Amino acid sequence: MRKIIIAGNWKMFKTQAESLDFLKELLPKIADDHEEREVVLCTPFTDLGLMSKSLHGTRIRLGAQNIHWEDEGAFTGEISGSMLTEMGVRYVIVGHSERRQYFGETNATVNQRLKAAQRHNLIPILCVGESKAQRDAGETEAIIFEQLAKGLVDIDQNALVIAYEPIWAIGTGETCDAIEANRVIGLIREKLTNKNVTIQYGGSVKPANVDEIMAQPEIDGALVGGASLEAESFARLVKHV
Numbered sequence: 613m614r615k616i617i618i619a620g621n622w623k624m625f626k627t628q629a630e631s632l633d634f635l636k637e638l639l640p641k642i643a644d645d646h647e648e649r650e651v652v653l654c655t656p657f658t659d660l661g662l663m664s665k666s667l668h669g670t671r672i673r674l675g676a677q678n679i680h681w682e683d684e685g686a687f688t689g690e691i692s693g694s695m696l697t698e699m700g701v702r703y704v705i706v707g708h709s710e711r712r713q714y715f716g717e718t719n720a721t722v723n724q725r726l727k728a729a730q731r732h733n734l735i736p737i738l739c740v741g742e743s744k745a746q747r748d749a750g751e752t753e754a755i756i757f758e759q760l761a762k763g764l765v766d767i768d769q770n771a772l773v774i775a776y777e778p779i780w781a782i783g784t785g786e787t788c789d790a791i792e793a794n795r796v797i798g799l800i801r802e803k804l805t806n807k808n809v810t811i812q813y814g815g816s817v818k819p820a821n822v823d824e825i826m827a828q829p830e831i832d833g834a835l836v837g838g839a840s841l842e843a844e845s846f847a848r849l850v851k852h853v
């Protein structure tokens with residue numbers, strides 16, 4: 613059974629006080645709705661401790677936005693698997709395009725981070741996707757297949773989520789056409805040994821387009837940046853039709 617997962621990626625937004633305000637507003641809005649759907653909030657590292665306590669007993673699972681491949685060591689600015697699990701983290705985003713673009717992540721380091729996540733019983737959300745230039749050059753499939761082939765070496769596909777996030781649709785308001793997102797996600801699924809991996813779409817998902825996106829047969833959820841920052845819009849995504 614493929615699980616539906618709606619995950620918010622807060623990126624570098626929300627202080628602890630702001631995260632609490634958000635939660636107070638969100639929880640009553642999603643309390644009894646579609647309890648079979650997994651709801652995840654991937655917060656900044658500084659919010660994890662407080663959020664872990666505040667999410668206790670709720671339906672929301674805690675996620676982080678990165679993990680280092682070593683268990684400890686001299687890696688200034690990084691965070692380890694045991695630091696995350698101690699905070700009650702269950703999911704971790706790996707290979708987000710912003711990490712690849714601004715912080716030099718490669719398919720090789722993404723693979724190492726995925727392995728570290730699984731070693732610590734965290735479920736990684738592997739992000740893959742092409743840039744506008746790559747799409748225009750007809751390279752979409754080749755880029756994604758390479759990200760999968762190199763990223764998934766020695767990765768257990770029974771404890772994995774994938775997010776197809778075309779880079780040109782992230783934070784731009786320009787959503788990938790739902791049919792096209794469904795097509796690419798279908799191609800991703802064909803490459804997997806476990807056909808039941810949850811594969812999300814990400815890229816300007818918002819209340820106005822979530823129903824059409826989630827109606828696609830290959831799409832099992834959404835990874836959401838901007839629209840996860842407001843309780844009203846995030847609740848609407850969780851409650852998609």
Ligand code: PEP
Pocket residue numbers: 621777781782783784785814815816817835836837838839
């Ligand atoms: C993301 O950051 O993963 C994302 C999809 O952002 P947005 O929803 O803002 O496009």
